[in-house]
Amino acid sequence: MDAVNVGIIGLGNVGSATLNILAENADQIAQKLGFRLNVVAVCSRSVAAKKIPDALGNVARTADWRDVVARPDVQIVAELVGGRGVAAEIIDSAIEHKKSVVTANKEIMAACGPEIWDRAIKSGINLAMEASVCGGIPIHAVLREGISGDRVTGLYGILNGTCNYILTEMEKRGDSMADLVAESQRLGYAEADPSADIDGFDARSKLVLLAALAFGEKITPSDIFVEGIRRITPLDFDYARQLKHTIRLVCGARKTSEGLILFVRPALIPVSTILAGVQGPYNAVWVKGEFGEDTFYYGWGAGHPTGVAVVSDLMRVAREIRSGSPARVSPFAHERLGEYQPVSVTRQKRAYYLRFRVEDRPGIIATLAGILAAKHISLEAVLQEPSTNKQDLPFVITCEETSEQSIRDAVAEMARLEFMREAPLALPMETSL
Numbered sequence: 555m556d557a558v559n560v561g562i563i564g565l566g567n568v569g570s571a572t573l574n575i576l577a578e579n580a581d582q583i584a585q586k587l588g589f590r591l592n593v594v595a596v597c598s599r600s601v602a603a604k605k606i607p608d609a610l611g612n613v614a615r616t617a618d619w620r621d622v623v624a625r626p627d628v629q630i631v632a633e634l635v636g637g638r639g640v641a642a643e644i645i646d647s648a649i650e651h652k653k654s655v656v657t658a659n660k661e662i663m664a665a666c667g668p669e670i671w672d673r674a675i676k677s678g679i680n681l682a683m684e685a686s687v688c689g690g691i692p693i694h695a696v697l698r699e700g701i702s703g704d705r706v707t708g709l710y711g712i713l714n715g716t717c718n719y720i721l722t723e724m725e726k727r728g729d730s731m732a733d734l735v736a737e738s739q740r741l742g743y744a745e746a747d748p749s750a751d752i753d754g755f756d757a758r759s760k761l762v763l764l765a766a767l768a769f770g771e772k773i774t775p776s777d778i779f780v781e782g783i784r785r786i787t788p789l790d791f792d793y794a795r796q797l798k799h800t801i802r803l804v805c806g807a808r809k810t811s812e813g814l815i816l817f818v819r820p821a822l823i824p825v826s827t828i829l830a831g832v833q834g835p836y837n838a839v840w841v842k843g844e845f846g847e848d849t850f851y852y853g854w855g856a857g858h859p860t861g862v863a864v865v866s867d868l869m870r871v872a873r874e875i876r877s878g879s880p881a882r883v884s885p886f887a888h889e890r891l892g893e894y895q896p897v898s899v900t901r902q903k904r905a906y907y908l909r910f911r912v913e914d915r916p917g918i919i920a921t922l923a924g925i926l927a928a929k930h931i932s933l934e935a936v937l938q939e940p941s942t943n944k945q946d947l948p949f950v951i952t953c954e955e956t957s958e959q960s961i962r963d964a965v966a967e968m969a970r971l972e973f974m975r976e977a978p979l980a981l982p983m984e985t986s987l
């Protein structure tokens with residue numbers, strides 16, 4: 555049977571991993587499909603300097619992505635450039651040219667996935683985006699097909715491998731945030747500008763997509779509460795350990811009677827929870843279903859596993875091209891499932907961990923306890939590691955379950971106290987995970 559022809563745009567981490575897998579695994583892919591996947595053209599700005607595997611045979615190279623999209627023999631365009639600029643042009647142009655699209659682009663799909671899907675359906679082409687979230691975990695397929703018969707009530711995840719690497723290494727070795735950010739850049743886990751990872755925005759894009767698929771809603775990114783990991787210190791892990799907890803950047807989407815609560819934030823989680831076992835640059839997604847109960851998915855978040863996700867998407871789309879499957883159904887099912895109702899995270903009730911750095915003097919605990927009492931927050935415990943530095947003395951107060959709004963009000967008032975070295979760090983304790 556004739557091959558299905560592919561054009562690959564973007565030959566960076568994901569693009570080169572994709573080419574390697576397509577070259578090295580070509581025979582098995584052909585056996586599974588019953589036809590070959592043929593790479594006919596590749597593109598990147600510095601394409602002349604790129605190594606293209608010999609096993610792929612005669613592949614046209616270009617630095618202009620329009621050449622790939624316009625080629626009559628290209629049936630599927632893989633957009634592996636990233637970002638919101640040229641990548642959006644590539645996807646739009648491919649749809650106009652009636653080429654199916656495979657993309658790893660979480661940013662674009664989180665910001666305007668439903669609109670892109672609508673255009674793709676009108677154009678009669680297919681779109682696949684498995685590689686956009688948790689490269690090594692086929693979570694789109696799980697939510698879209700595997701457990702689509704269930705009614706999801708909650709979804710929790712560790713969706714940013716860089717943050718998870720930093721936090722788990724800080725826990726093990728006690729190194730500082732600055733050292734670990736530099737180390738993850740050296741290892742290729744973090745970008746030169748690490749902000750998207752450590753400030754939580756990369757994880758937010760992924761949560762937008764997962765929550766959209768899990769709950770059938772069109773999620774607005776700004777509805778998700780985001781807090782990054784910059785303020786976490788090794789000392790926080792020492793205190794968390796005393797409380798039999800650890801700290802992870804937790805992404806959550808929880809259905810309540812009022813609507814969806816969505817957040818990306820560092821939180822204390824019990825050391826006994828399955829999420830605490832997720833170490834290094836791994837990702838995990840935990841889905842809670844009303845009928846099917848809990849399911850858990852785990853895998854590497856970047857590099858070659860993302861290439862596997864792209865190749866598997868290429869295979870699925872190629873199979874659908876071959877079988878002439880006419881009906882395209884958007885995974886963003888919000889139109890059919892009704893209005894999305896975001897609920898502010900300030901409404902949720904949790905126990906809280908408050909970490910202070912103060913200039914020591916008598917009466918500090920009494921002052922803080924007074925502020926908590928005035929907001930009807932019950933103090934649970936005071937923890938203090940031995941320290942001789944009275945100018946910068948750390949300690950922790952844990953509070954019983956209370957509303958996030960009350961904690962925010964208390965923290966704002968405490969931050970103004972003249973003995974406070976910095977605003978208190980407040981982290982929720984996700985004890986039910």
Ligand SMILES: NC(=O)c1ccc[n+]([C@@H]2O[C@H](COP(=O)([O-])OP(=O)(O)OC[C@H]3O[C@@H](n4cnc5c(N)ncnc54)[C@H](OP(=O)(O)O)[C@@H]3O)[C@@H](O)[C@H]2O)c1
Binds near residue numbers: 597600658659661857
């Ligand atoms: N890295 C991961 O592990 C990972 C995991 C999951 C998803 N993703 C997603 O996968 C996508 C690609 O990520 P990546 O890490 O592979 O990025 P990358 O290493 O920065 O590679 C980007 C590629 O796009 C090419 N490119 C940029 N602008 C171009 C233009 N105007 N015309 C043609 N080519 C252009 C670059 O060309 P030059 O090399 O010639 O400059 C480079 O080959 C992103 O959407 C990312 O979010 C990545």
